[in-house]
Amino acid sequence: MFKSELCKLCGTCLTGCQWMDxxxxxxxxxxxxxxxxxxxxxxxxxITCYACNERCPQDANPFDLHCELQExxxxxxxxxxxxxxxxxxxxxxxxxxxxQADRVLSACMYEKSEPALIEGKLYDLPRxxxxxxxxxxxxxxxxxxxxxxxxxxxxxDRLAMTGAKEVVCFHVDCYSMLAATIPDFGIQVPFRxxxxxxxxVEKLTADKTRVKPLNLAIAxxxxxxxRHTPEIEPKIDELFALTxxxxxxxxxxxxxxxxxxxxxxxxxxxxxxxxxxxxxxxxKKAGAQCIVYFCPVCRQxxxxxxxxxxxxxxxxxxxxxxxxxxxxxxxxxxx
Ligand code: SF4
Ligand code: SF4
Numbered sequence: 001m002f003k004s005e006l007c008k009l010c011g012t013c014l015t016g017c018q019w020m021d022x023x024x025x026x027x028x029x030x031x032x033x034x035x036x037x038x039x040x041x042x043x044x045x046x047i048t049c050y051a052c053n054e055r056c057p058q059d060a061n062p063f064d065l066h067c068e069l070q071e072x073x074x075x076x077x078x079x080x081x082x083x084x085x086x087x088x089x090x091x092x093x094x095x096x097x098x099x100q101a102d103r104v105l106s107a108c109m110y111e112k113s114e115p116a117l118i119e120g121k122l123y124d125l126p127r128x129x130x131x132x133x134x135x136x137x138x139x140x141x142x143x144x145x146x147x148x149x150x151x152x153x154x155x156x157d158r159l160a161m162t163g164a165k166e167v168v169c170f171h172v173d174c175y176s177m178l179a180a181t182i183p184d185f186g187i188q189v190p191f192r193x194x195x196x197x198x199x200x201v202e203k204l205t206a207d208k209t210r211v212k213p214l215n216l217a218i219a220x221x222x223x224x225x226x227r228h229t230p231e232i233e234p235k236i237d238e239l240f241a242l243t244x245x246x247x248x249x250x251x252x253x254x255x256x257x258x259x260x261x262x263x264x265x266x267x268x269x270x271x272x273x274x275x276x277x278x279x280x281x282x283x284k285k286a287g288a289q290c291i292v293y294f295c296p297v298c299r300q301x302x303x304x305x306x307x308x309x310x311x312x313x314x315x316x317x318x319x320x321x322x323x324x325x326x327x328x329x330x331x332x333x334x335x
Contacts, residue, residue, distance in 0.1 A: 001184040002065035004035060006058040013052035013062035018258065019269075020045040034065055042066060043075035047269055048141045049259035050227035061184075063140075063227075070143025076267060077142045085139075086147050091131040095158065099126030103166040103194075106133055106159060108174050114296050117315050118170060120326050122203050125168065132158050137173030137181070137225055141263050152182045160190050168194045172294050176228035196294075197235040200320045204242045210324045213244025216290065216332070218314070219283030220247055221302065222257035223295035239316070240292075243323040250286035252279050260301040273305075280305045289332040290314050 011027030014020070020042070022030070030040040046066050053063045070076050077085075107118055107129030118127075135155055136148045155177070159167050169175035178193035204211050218240065226232070233254075240247050252258040258279045261272035280302060283291055291306050293299045294316045303313050312330040314322075321327045 001061060002068065003058075003060045004065075006060040007031070007035065007062070008058055009035075010057065013056050014042065016055050017046075017052060018256070019047045019049065019264070031062070034069055037069070037072070039069060039073045039075070043070050043073055043143075045269070046070070047259060047261070047264045047267070048076070048143075048224070049263070050140070050224045051255070051257070051259075054227040054230050054255060064145070067140055067143055067145045071145060075143055077144065082139075082142055082144045082147060085142065086144075089131060089134050089136070089138075090151070091134070093132075095132055095161065098128065098162055100163045101126045102164060103168065104128055104159070104162045104164045105168045105170060106135075106174050107170045108133060108135055110171055110296065117296070117317060120321050122200065122317070122320055122324075122326075126162070128159070128162060129170075135171070135174040135177045137171075137177050141266075148177075148181065149185050152177070152185055152187050156182060156187060156189055164191050166192045166194050168196065168199045170196055172196075172223045172225045175232070176225040179232075180228040195229070195232045195235060196317060197232065197239045200317060201235060201238050201242060204239075204320055204323065207324065211242065212323060212325060214319065214323055214329060216245050216329070217248050217287050218245045218290055218292045218319075219250055219286060219288035219311075220253060220257075221260065221279075221291055221293045221295075221298045222253065223293075223298055224259055226294070236316075239320065243319045245292065245319055248283070248286040248288045250282050250288070252282045258282075260295070260298040262297050262301050265301070276302055276305050280309050280311060284309050284311060290330065292316055292319060 009028055011024045014022040014027035015024050030042055033040050050063050053061050056062050105125050105127040107127050111129030136151045139147045175193055175195045178189055261275050264272045290312045292314050299313045306313050312332055322329050
């Protein structure tokens with residue numbers, strides 16, 4: 001949620017944006033205009049990478065203001081299309097055979113679309129998934145935060161019906177919704193959301209004798225939703241360290257991570273291929289042997305270009321499975 005009382009009108013949110021070219025003077029004018037609830041070109045140019053939420057020195061969440069106004073002025077998606085998407089994801093049926101456990105895994109929509117990523121011993125806990133457990137994080141990319149707000153309580157309630165005290169979030173969107181966005185809406189989350197990296201660190205630490213360091217130089221493709229919970233980033237590094245993956249120093253990482261451009265492509269906002277190429281070349285130049293991704297959408301967007309440059313894409317969780325010898329390490333260039 002945008003915290004207008006914290007905004008000092010410094011313009012950093014817009015001057016630091018990787019997707020628009022804005023002077024500080026212009027940034028301050030536009031931010032002031034948006035603070036009054038009025039439209040600016042930002043609403044059309046913003047590709048919803050969420051990076052300005054992390055960049056704002058006051059933690060005012062400027063992207064959340066853009067999202068609110070993108071909805072008000074329908075800058076990204078017409079209301080009818082949002083309503084169609086909402087109807088597609090909404091679940092009105094009855095929940096049956098829900099697991100009852102202190103800890104469950106929430107697989108969101110990925111249980112069906114990416115089952116191979118949630119296999120093996122590390123994921124040996126009761127799980128829920130599919131439409132009833134869709135987290136609605138996607139709707140920030142559509143300028144439709146009221147849809148998120150509308151469904152947030154039912155998402156929390158359905159997870160709570162498992163009796164879980166802890167919910168391991170397979171996907172970063174679910175974690176950021178449960179750890180940041182939903183509490184921001186004023187909705188109480190009666191269990192502890194656990195980030196996948198935190199969970200895997202716990203599993204590998206408990207079974208350290210099985211871990212064989214991978215000795216890999218990796219480039220990390222940070223997902224957009226990680227901008228809402230930057231405090232979890234040390235856990236990602238801890239997971240890399242435990243698996244023997246060395247995160248290369250490169251231009252497009254950490255706060256300067258480059259969006260995979262899925263939204264840029266979806267809304268036809270310029271040459272997304274050139275951006276992806278630049279991102280992958282940056283990883284290669286830094287000496288990476290592969291690209292580690294967290295969000296499957298990042299993989300879908302980057303895998304062809306990464307393959308062209310000889311860089312396989314590896315799921316974050318698969319690093320852990322590789323380190324315990326459960327799956328083979330893909331062929332990659334040696335360092
Ligand atoms: S939202 Fe944050 S970064 Fe943007 S103008 Fe306000 S204080 Fe500065
Ligand atoms: S969300 Fe991303 S694209 Fe939009 S203004 Fe913020 S930094 Fe720029």
